[in-house]
Amino acid sequence: MSNAENDNLLENKTITSLSTSLLENIKTIQNSLGNSNDIIIREFLVGKPMEIPIAIIYTDGLADNTSINDFVLESIMSNFEVTSETTLQEIAIRLKAYCITVGSIKDIADFSSLLNAILSGETILLIDGLAIGISTSTKHFKDRAITEPVTEAVIRGPRESFTETLRTNTALIRRKIKSPNLWIKSRVIGEVTQTEIAVMYINGIANEKIVKEVLHRLDQIDIDGILESGYIEQLIQDSKFTLFPTIYNSERPDVIAGELLEGKIAILVDGTPFVLIVPALFTSFLQSAEDYYQSAFISSFIRLIRFIGISLALVAPSLYISLTTFHQEMLPTSLLISIYAQREGVPFPAFVEALIMEIAFEVLREAGLRMPRMIGSAISIVGTLIIGQAAVEAGIVSAAMVIIVALTAICSFLFPAYGLSNSIRILRFPLMGLAAMFGLFGIFVGIMLLIIHLCSLRSFGVPYMSPYAPLIPKDQKDALIVLPRGSLLTRPRLISQINNVRGRKNR
Amino acid sequence: MKKTILMISLIFLISILSGCWSKRELNDLALVAALGIDLIDDEYAISVQVIDPSQISSKQTASRQAPVVTYHAKGKTVFEAIRKILALSPRKLYFAHVQLVVLGEDLAVDGIRDSIDFLARDQEIRNDFTIIVSQQATAKDILNVLTPIEKIPAKKMLNSLTVTQDAWGSTSEVDVEDLVTKLGVKNQYFVLSAIEIQGDKSLGIDQTNVERIETPVTLNFTGLAIFKEDKLIGYLDEYDSKSFNYLNDNIKSTIEIIACPSDGVLTTEITQSKTTTKGSIKNGSPTINVSIDIVQNVAEVKCDINLTELTTIDWINRQTELSIKKNIDESLHVLQQKYNADVLGFGEAIHRADPKEWKKIKEDWHTIYPNVEVNVKVNVNTQGSGTMQNSKLKE
Numbered sequence: 056m057s058n059a060e061n062d063n064l065l066e067n068k069t070i071t072s073l074s075t076s077l078l079e080n081i082k083t084i085q086n087s088l089g090n091s092n093d094i095i096i097r098e099f100l101v102g103k104p105m106e107i108p109i110a111i112i113y114t115d116g117l118a119d120n121t122s123i124n125d126f127v128l129e130s131i132m133s134n135f136e137v138t139s140e141t142t143l144q145e146i147a148i149r150l151k152a153y154c155i156t157v158g159s160i161k162d163i164a165d166f167s168s169l170l171n172a173i174l175s176g177e178t179i180l181l182i183d184g185l186a187i188g189i190s191t192s193t194k195h196f197k198d199r200a201i202t203e204p205v206t207e208a209v210i211r212g213p214r215e216s217f218t219e220t221l222r223t224n225t226a227l228i229r230r231k232i233k234s235p236n237l238w239i240k241s242r243v244i245g246e247v248t249q250t251e252i253a254v255m256y257i258n259g260i261a262n263e264k265i266v267k268e269v270l271h272r273l274d275q276i277d278i279d280g281i282l283e284s285g286y287i288e289q290l291i292q293d294s295k296f297t298l299f300p301t302i303y304n305s306e307r308p309d310v311i312a313g314e315l316l317e318g319k320i321a322i323l324v325d326g327t328p329f330v331l332i333v334p335a336l337f338t339s340f341l342q343s344a345e346d347y348y349q350s351a352f353i354s355s356f357i358r359l360i361r362f363i364g365i366s367l368a369l370v371a372p373s374l375y376i377s378l379t380t381f382h383q384e385m386l387p388t389s390l391l392i393s394i395y396a397q398r399e400g401v402p403f404p405a406f407v408e409a410l411i412m413e414i415a416f417e418v419l420r421e422a423g424l425r426m427p428r429m430i431g432s433a434i435s436i437v438g439t440l441i442i443g444q445a446a447v448e449a450g451i452v453s454a455a456m457v458i459i460v461a462l463t464a465i466c467s468f469l470f471p472a473y474g475l476s477n478s479i480r481i482l483r484f485p486l487m488g489l490a491a492m493f494g495l496f497g498i499f500v501g502i503m504l505l506i507i508h509l510c511s512l513r514s515f516g517v518p519y520m521s522p523y524a525p526l527i528p529k530d531q532k533d534a535l536i537v538l539p540r541g542s543l544l545t546r547p548r549l550i551s552q553i554n555n556v557r558g559r560k561n562r
Numbered sequence: 563m564k565k566t567i568l569m570i571s572l573i574f575l576i577s578i579l580s581g582c583w584s585k586r587e588l589n590d591l592a593l594v595a596a597l598g599i600d601l602i603d604d605e606y607a608i609s610v611q612v613i614d615p616s617q618i619s620s621k622q623t624a625s626r627q628a629p630v631v632t633y634h635a636k637g638k639t640v641f642e643a644i645r646k647i648l649a650l651s652p653r654k655l656y657f658a659h660v661q662l663v664v665l666g667e668d669l670a671v672d673g674i675r676d677s678i679d680f681l682a683r684d685q686e687i688r689n690d691f692t693i694i695v696s697q698q699a700t701a702k703d704i705l706n707v708l709t710p711i712e713k714i715p716a717k718k719m720l721n722s723l724t725v726t727q728d729a730w731g732s733t734s735e736v737d738v739e740d741l742v743t744k745l746g747v748k749n750q751y752f753v754l755s756a757i758e759i760q761g762d763k764s765l766g767i768d769q770t771n772v773e774r775i776e777t778p779v780t781l782n783f784t785g786l787a788i789f790k791e792d793k794l795i796g797y798l799d800e801y802d803s804k805s806f807n808y809l810n811d812n813i814k815s816t817i818e819i820i821a822c823p824s825d826g827v828l829t830t831e832i833t834q835s836k837t838t839t840k841g842s843i844k845n846g847s848p849t850i851n852v853s854i855d856i857v858q859n860v861a862e863v864k865c866d867i868n869l870t871e872l873t874t875i876d877w878i879n880r881q882t883e884l885s886i887k888k889n890i891d892e893s894l895h896v897l898q899q900k901y902n903a904d905v906l907g908f909g910e911a912i913h914r915a916d917p918k919e920w921k922k923i924k925e926d927w928h929t930i931y932p933n934v935e936v937n938v939k940v941n942v943n944t945q946g947s948g949t950m951q952n953s954k955l956k957e
Contacts, residue, residue: 380585384658384688391593391659392613392714398588399615405587492577494584 071166077108077183084112087170094173097128102137107146108183117176119195126156127178127191143184150180151189159192171249198223204306206473209345216306221251221325224308228255228321231312236260242273244287248280251325252287255311260318262551265515269320269333284324284331291333293513298481300474301514303335310344318551334517334550337509338534341365343471346537355536361469362535368466368479372409373490373498375459379405381494397453406491408452412460413483415442420464517549592653595630596716598701599677600666605636606677607666608643609702610655611716618713628769629713632705640680657687662716663738664694664701664757670787670794675745678792682742689739692720695787697756697797704757707766707781719781723755726783731816731832732803733783745792749928751905753786753806756797788903796901798893805893808854808886809906809938811837818858820881822865829862830882830944841911843919848912850936852890858882860947869947883940890938898932908934 073080081096088094093115100106111127131154137146151160163169163179164187173179176194201223204216217224225239236258244252252273256266272291281287288302289295305311306328311321314332322331341361346354378386379394386394401408419438426434446452463483470476482505489497512519522530527548532538545555598609610633617629633650637643647655663681665674681687696704705715712718726733733755744752761779765771771779785803788796798806807813813835819827834857842849860869860878867874897903909927913920923930 379588383586383588383591383656384686388659388661392615392618395588395591395593395613396615396618401589489577491585 072164073166073169073181073186073188075184075186077110077181080181080188081110081112083166084170084173087166088173099132101131101135102146103135105137105139105141107137107143110181111178112173112181113178113193114173114176117174117196118178118193119176122157122193122195123178127180127193130154130156143182147182147185147187147189150182155180155189155191157191157193161190163188163190174249201227207305207307207310207344207471209343209348211348212344213307213309215308217308217323217328217330219326219328221253221323224323224328224330225253225255227308228311228315231308232257232315237315240266240270242270244273244276244278245281246277246279248282250281252281253323255315255321255323257315257318260316260546260551260554261320262318262553265334265551266320268515269322273322281324281326283327284322284329287322287324288331293515297508297512298478299337299509299512299519300340300472300478301335301512301519303332303339303472304329304474305332305472306330307344313344313347314339316557317546318554334514335519336514336517336521336547337475337519338522340470340472340475342533342537347540351537351539358536361471364466364469365475365479368463368469368476369483370486370498370502371459371463371466372413372483373486373501374495375456376405376409376487377490377494377498380491394453394455397455400450401453402451404491405456406487408456409459409487410484412442412446412452412456413463413487416460416464417480521549522547586654586656590653591656592651594655594657594660595714596662596664596705596719597657597660597681598664598666598696598705599640599669600700600702601669601672602636602700605638606640606643606669607634607636607700607702608640608647609634609705610644610647610651611705611714612651612655613714626769628708630708630715632702634702640677641684644680657684660687660691661720662692662694664696664704665754666701667696667698667794668700670695670789673792674789675792678738678741678745681738690737692723692735692737693741693754694719694723694783695754695756695794697758697784697787699759699763703759703763703766704781706763707759707779708769708771709781710772710777715781719757722781722783727807727812728814729816730804731807731813732785732800734786734803734807734810734812748791750791751903752789753798753905754789756784756787758782758784788897788901788905790903795903798896801889802893802896805886805890806897806905808835808890809837809839809852809894811835811839813837817861818882818885820878820885822867823877824866826865828860828865828867828878828881830858830878831861832856832858833945839906839908839911841908841913841915843912843916843923846919846923848908848919848923848930848934850908850911850934851939852936853939854886854941856882856886856940856942858942858944860944863947863953869951875944878944879942882942882944886940886942887938890940894936894938898934898936902928902932904928904931908936 074083077098081098084094085096094112095115096110096112098108098110101109109131111123113123131150135150135154161172163172169179169188169190172190176196177190178193180189180191198220199218201215201218203214215227217227229237234257238256238258240254242252242254243249254266254269254273269291273287276287276290278286278290284304288304292301294301303314311330311332315321319332319334322333324331341358346358379398383391398405403411419434419442423431423434443457447454447457467476467480486498486501489501493500510518510520510524518525521527522534529545530547532542533547537543544557546557548555593613593615594610595613596611598611600607600609612631612633614627614629614631617627633647635643635646635650637646644655665677669677682689707715709715709718712721723733723735727735734753736752736754741752744750758781759766759779760782763779766779771777784797785800786798786806787794788798804813804816813832816832818830818832820830822828834855836855838853840851842851863869869875897905904927908931909920
């Protein structure tokens, strides 16, 4: 974060310069921060024989005590000599040149930057008589270790995931892409939270226009706080009225690196392990990182299974409703007889039956997610025994319906990306309603509207349904199926038109 | 804003109010498995075999109720009778899964054209069900027989029909579409499979019929019923039906028995049969040439012959050819002399071969047909003798 940018963002605030009096400066700082007791102000005298009052100010917990003690306090207090001839400017220069043994230092002249630096974990050195503060980077706080990804598990592939610290996250990506063209543009968003945002892309592969558009949309954000990347996602997505996610997110550095290589742009937000990727295509939500790590044949098979899964998760209950209430003639006779026998004595219409079971499942699922881990087994017992077995035995729902609900549930867990699974879960209900009212006709109208809607969506200018609609034959190599690595020679056409070919020899 | 809310609620109301109009819950339907049509005192007597869902569910405990229920009603038309049944049935009858239609013998003799119209016309009934004729029984009697193992009698009859056609060759599956096509042609002959009741008719209705190790009353396919235009004119027995299917190129698999040179018999299994029928007219007299190519395996040997020798196989081939040809000639005699029924479409074959000459003899075809010369040429090829060569039991 540079000073210039900082100033830029805080334009509306009145910038008051520091005074030359140390006592006055300290008073102003204390007043601005409301005398909070985690702000440590240490005043002391340096220099022999001349003694000059100096103060260091830092936030306890955000700054590293060890480095303050070893590299700031100790070196200044023990080795600093000042004669009567030395001017204050010279003192400042010598302090920076000889005494402060810390990586990065900066001069700060106004209070807003000064406060920002303190609250970011930096240590400020104020010298009586000088209207500047020296900021030394001593940022250090307890962050979570890099662990295995929780939401995107793979069998084969890297085991690391992003953490809540922005710097760790950018480092994780840099560790994968050691190119000088991996550029970072940063922003600070959130009037109160002052959250750091980093926009990462590979210069020369990513589309400049989209990079500009991303930065533009980020600059437009006017909000008091950003607590998670979901805030950013909702604020910058193309269409607000859609159930489908038009921005991809991942907590896997390898996924983000792969997307960057395709010419996409990553948005990292401090404080969350979920990194955003734009532009996002519908098909990327059905792709897992592992698809590229294992044999293309297996990956292609699994991708087809996922497409079947998404269709089933979307329409299985509504198909059941329409077939059993409108189109009994379409079922094979023996299957119909079997369902017929099971539904005997069920008091509800098929639609109500399906609705009860689907809602019961959603309740169970949400309960399983929110409850404390210790009582997890209780939920599964209640779920399986009461909803599954007892309901069928009591004749309240038919066994076929339980199978349908279970199938839908399992299919909705098939998606590598959680966002799409949520949309499908919600859309199931209107489709069930249509099926109950109009049968198959209703389902097809519903699906048609859905497809029209999907085709109208765009993510940062790129058609959401590409490479299916518009159909891009060349990009089919990595869509429904995935071809072996050696055949994936070009990057997706619509993401970025510059530098479309992977590898040097192919150019 | 108000306008938007109004629009949304209107769209919602449109779907709520107009939706669901053809909705029918499964629990409100009575699945009809089979339909029987009889003619009694110039009125159609309809019998429907309805599935009782609680009796066929897999988790049921053994109960004394029958898996199907039949209802009967009479009416001036088929449709009237069917609507009259609604008064008897606890639920609305659902005909889309009718698997079988049984035509009563009396109706068949009187003519089936008028009763088929409803079956072919109604949009709820699918057009893939099979039509059979009851022999020496009413359709009602046939539908009133309970069957073991396959709990739904309609399904049992259909299964037997298909299996018999595939492995024995004495029946022929005809669905309503085939029938409508044939009923539309003047002077057309066709066949339907015939079913009869073996045992005391009145006992078949009782649950005890399916509780014994040997079922006292059974349903049995006897062969084919011959129709002229839409009237039943007679039956072919099992063997004649088989010969008919040979000639009609409708044999998938069957068996043949030939006598051994010394003592005993030898059975072969026909695995392929291909028939080509060609007509010709020479000097005004029509001739039909039928050639049948058969592939078979030796299936059961009850005589003392050496199957490892090529001459024996040749001998089996020749004997099978003779045996089949003899059977076919006898059946042709029945068709030509006894019934004078051109079921095999020999007239069509001649028409195709020589349209000009056919025009001349077309009007007199029913007098010419009984004496038409039919040359049957059978060519049999034996492929194997099963998992044994010479019978070890004989040594």
